Amino acid sequence: GDSVTQMEGPVTLSEEAFLTINCTYTATGYPSLFWYVQYPGEGLQLLLKATKADDKGSNKGFEATYRKETTSFHLEKGSVQVSDSAVYFCALTPRSVQGAQKLVFGQGTRLTINP
Amino acid sequence: GAVVSQHPSWVICKSGTSVKIECRSLDFQATTMFWYRQFPKQSLMLMATSNEGSKATYEQGVEKDKFLINHASLTLSTLTVTSAHPEDSSFYICSARDSNRRPSTDTQYFGPGTRLTVL
Numbered sequence: 741g742d743s744v745t746q747m748e749g750p751v752t753l754s755e756e757a758f759l760t761i762n763c764t765y766t767a768t769g770y771p772s773l774f775w776y777v778q779y780p781g782e783g784l785q786l787l788l789k790a791t792k793a794d795d796k797g798s799n800k801g802f803e804a805t806y807r808k809e810t811t812s813f814h815l816e817k818g819s820v821q822v823s824d825s826a827v828y829f830c831a832l833t834p835r836s837v838q839g840a841q842k843l844v845f846g847q848g849t850r851l852t853i854n855p
Numbered sequence: 856g857a858v859v860s861q862h863p864s865w866v867i868c869k870s871g872t873s874v875k876i877e878c879r880s881l882d883f884q885a886t887t888m889f890w891y892r893q894f895p896k897q898s899l900m901l902m903a904t905s906n907e908g909s910k911a912t913y914e915q916g917v918e919k920d921k922f923l924i925n926h927a928s929l930t931l932s933t934l935t936v937t938s939a940h941p942e943d944s945s946f947y948i949c950s951a952r953d954s955n956r957r958p959s960t961d962t963q964y965f966g967p968g969t970r971l972t973v974l
């Protein structure tokens with residue numbers, strides 16, 4: 741079945757460091773891909789998404805490119821801030837008719853940024 | 856905009872009792888809501904898809920009689936954990952799709968979650 745694998749956390753970085761959180765997926769066809777972020781005490785929020793191969797999603801300085809050849813959707817940010825500390829979830833929506841509404845999540849990666 | 860609330864945010868109950876969790880879309884209508892379960896340091900697992908005015912669609916392995924879902928209005932879905940046991944202790948999260956957005960298939964708005972502890 742469809743699945744998402746994220747790099748294990750927790751990840752701890754200093755402010756202004758470069759961030760990469762790896763995400764790979766297994767799916768039938770061409771799913772839509774997402775990154776969600778969960779700040780402490782809040783619900784998950786959509787950070788960015790990409791719906792087809794080679795699309796690049798971007799928001800708040802974060803970027804991720806849909807790589808069909810490597811089935812990956814790695815999250816990157818050039819210079820992280822303390823306010824980026826949160827749990828990040830990679831997710832996909834299958835392309836099948838039945839699965840079009842469902843989100844399949846990775847296990848989440850906790851990111852802590854130290855000043 | 857697009858705010859989803861859950862109530863309660865946390866609940867502690869005795870084994871054998873039932874617990875109801877509410878999920879509300881505050882500023883939009885949602886014909887479809889989703890219920891997830893999250894174990895510590897693990898991913899969110901979809902439990903069921905809740906459709907307004909009809910029966911919920913449960914994922915494989917989720918007991919329908921154990922986790923009762925009611926979606927009686929366009930802004931409210933409830934999850935009732937019946938005869939709760941310690942193994943039901945978890946973090947339950949709901950999400951909702953905005954029915955009036957086009958296209959509406961991709962974006963889900965999430966509630967903050969409900970922590971259930973069964974003693």
